[in-house]
Amino acid sequence: MMKPERPVGLIGYGAYVPRYRIAAREIARIWTDGQGGVPVDAKSVPGPDEDTITLSIEAARNALARAGVAIEQVSAVWVGSESHPYSVKPSGTIVAEALGATPWVSAADFEFACKAGSEALTAAMALVGSGMANYAMAIGADTAQSRPSDALEYTASAGAGALLIGPAAEAVATIDATVSYVSDTPDFFRRADRPYPVHGNRFTGEPAYFHQIQSAAQRLMSDMGKTAKDFTYAIFHQPNAKFPQAVAKRLGFSDSQIAPGLLSPQIGNTYSGAAMVGLCATLDVAQPGETIFITTYGSGAGSDAYALTVTEQILERRNRAPLTEAYLKRQVFIDYAVYAKWIGKLVMG
Amino acid sequence: MEIARHWRQRAARYRLQGQRHRETGEVRFPAQPPAIGEDPTAWEAVDLSGRGELYSFSVLRQGPDGYEGLVPYPVGMVRLEEGPLVAAQLTDCAEADLAIGQPVEMVTRQLLDTGEDNVLVYGYKFRPVLV
Numbered sequence: 001m002m003k004p005e006r007p008v009g010l011i012g013y014g015a016y017v018p019r020y021r022i023a024a025r026e027i028a029r030i031w032t033d034g035q036g037g038v039p040v041d042a043k044s045v046p047g048p049d050e051d052t053i054t055l056s057i058e059a060a061r062n063a064l065a066r067a068g069v070a071i072e073q074v075s076a077v078w079v080g081s082e083s084h085p086y087s088v089k090p091s092g093t094i095v096a097e098a099l100g101a102t103p104w105v106s107a108a109d110f111e112f113a114c115k116a117g118s119e120a121l122t123a124a125m126a127l128v129g130s131g132m133a134n135y136a137m138a139i140g141a142d143t144a145q146s147r148p149s150d151a152l153e154y155t156a157s158a159g160a161g162a163l164l165i166g167p168a169a170e171a172v173a174t175i176d177a178t179v180s181y182v183s184d185t186p187d188f189f190r191r192a193d194r195p196y197p198v199h200g201n202r203f204t205g206e207p208a209y210f211h212q213i214q215s216a217a218q219r220l221m222s223d224m225g226k227t228a229k230d231f232t233y234a235i236f237h238q239p240n241a242k243f244p245q246a247v248a249k250r251l252g253f254s255d256s257q258i259a260p261g262l263l264s265p266q267i268g269n270t271y272s273g274a275a276m277v278g279l280c281a282t283l284d285v286a287q288p289g290e291t292i293f294i295t296t297y298g299s300g301a302g303s304d305a306y307a308l309t310v311t312e313q314i315l316e317r318r319n320r321a322p323l324t325e326a327y328l329k330r331q332v333f334i335d336y337a338v339y340a341k342w343i344g345k346l347v348m349g
Numbered sequence: 350m351e352i353a354r355h356w357r358q359r360a361a362r363y364r365l366q367g368q369r370h371r372e373t374g375e376v377r378f379p380a381q382p383p384a385i386g387e388d389p390t391a392w393e394a395v396d397l398s399g400r401g402e403l404y405s406f407s408v409l410r411q412g413p414d415g416y417e418g419l420v421p422y423p424v425g426m427v428r429l430e431e432g433p434l435v436a437a438q439l440t441d442c443a444e445a446d447l448a449i450g451q452p453v454e455m456v457t458r459q460l461l462d463t464g465e466d467n468v469l470v471y472g473y474k475f476r477p478v479l480v
Contacts, residue, residue: 019441047458048418049458050458050459051459051469053469053471054457054459057363057457058457085469094471097364098363100396
């Protein structure tokens with residue numbers, strides 16, 4: 001396992017989920033005549049003026065509001081996503097400018113399918129843990145793309161989670177240790193210049209999601225001398241409703257441990273945002289002294305696992321920004337035609 | 350030219366950066382250059398809170414170039430808590446959700462996509478307060 005020399009933690013955290021939803025049944029109405037099961041109840045849809053950059057800005061503002069840290073003290077703004085609006089031109093500089101963090105700040109974009117945000121988190125732990133900086137912002141955000149009628153279309157959604165990393169003494173939750181497990185696994189990919197990602201057939205599922213998550217999670221628990229029962233809550237990457245529940249069970253976690261952070265049935269797979277928004281929702285209800293186990297997953301493939309301990313400071317800071325629930329509750333459902341228009345799927349001739 | 354015009358306004362558009370008078374405390378938005386003969390350091394840059402109330406609103410049913418796909422969409426005038434009155438698009442809401450005097454908050458959103466070989470323009474909009 002990896003631990004920084006200087007203990008670190010989350011000084012602030014913030015979630016963002018767009019206001020719009022499309023029901024999975026509405027997608028099924030178009031493509032399967034409503035027949036068959038659907039992997040989630042609904043997914044979040046970005047509004048016509050939203051993208052990964054705007055999602056990141058709001059999540060990061062929520063994290064800063066909770067932290068109460070002056071923006072001039074933040075030394076890095078790192079955005080993990082697979083849907084950066086530009087192929088060349090960093091999201092990080094625009095987000096940093098909107099937060100008022102520029103110009104004396106490191107800004108960068110991270111890419112690792114659905115775990116791009118946790119790559120930024122581990123890097124932020126290192127930046128603060130080495131003493132190079134006091135505060136670093138790690139963001140996971142996506143407005144995920146999917147081919148019409150593809151299985152992915154039922155789940156590929158939009159959301160963002162932002163975590164401000166700083167010294168453990170000031171944290172709402174300390175990050176006690178982490179591991180990272182990666183392997184070259186062709187389970188899901190999108191070639192440059194192609195609009196939609198595709199699944200690598202038999203590599204999906206068992207050798208990908210389950211193998212990477214279980215490897216990272218088991219190693220971290222074993223290195224820490226702990227088991228699933230030693231943690232109050234757990235969050236896993238959530239590409240659908242079923243996978244995170246199945247991997248939790250295999251690892252010995254109960255339904256009640258994952259309940260606060262299991263959002264995919266309501267909002268789909270927010271990709272780089274998924275585990276991080278789940279963490280935000282869990283921090284919204286966690287009490288001082290409770291512990292959180294989180295394992296991310298990115299296709300390609302790999303997982304990062306983290307163990308956190310909630311501190312007294314959560315009580316004062318939690319309500320300085322909207323709770324994740326506020327974003328989950330404000331849902332406005334749209335039909336497939338409006339969805340197709342907003343996502344740019346209509347050919348205007 | 351167009352890229353430079355958008356870029357120049359980024360602090361105001363992305364985070365509502367205005368100006369505060371160092372002596373009187375008066376706040377203005379958008380920022381202005383010093384008046385002729387005025388001490389050039391009299392006004393300092395300040396990021397506004399983004400909180401305010403809806404002073405008036407209307408709905409655009411015929412949008413300008415680049416906004417055809419958004420119509421109908423609400424626009425409003427917002428009285429910021431620091432004093433200035435700002436005109437902006439309203440987002441995450443429909444006409445039925447709006448009332449004069451209601452509290453609103455600033456969000457940074459895409460303002461305009463200027464084309465595949467051009468920039469995305471971001472800036473402030475307002476929405477009914479979330480909580």
